[in-house]
Amino acid sequence: MAKKTISYPKEVVEPVAKHLQEKLSALEKKKKELRGEDPFLDKARLDDNAAVDTDAAEQIGHMRVSAVKKAYDRTIIQIRKALSRIKIGKYGVCERCGKFIDTDRLMVLPETTLCVDCEKKREK
């Protein structure tokens, strides 16, 4: 028996694709805005003889900005991946085991490409 290809119907996937596209551009915009918040990218900093505590505050600011940026990057990559799964008609199907991903899970995390079980296995 040939393995049946499973996929969610178009009317389910299309709104998700739209939502993901919007989320992606919002994130890319946010990422750009984030650059302006990083004190290390502030050129004036090179000239000032800032006190040590100011440096520490800048350090924290920089760390916060890069943590947020990293989180954005991760989501952006995940969304791009989900969008390419949509393109090949594999959206909502786990990329590891090939089973349907719970719709509940997709509602909460529309960019996911793994089912709960495989996600758990990956985290180990």
Ligand SMILES: [Zn+2]
């Ligand atoms: Zn799976």
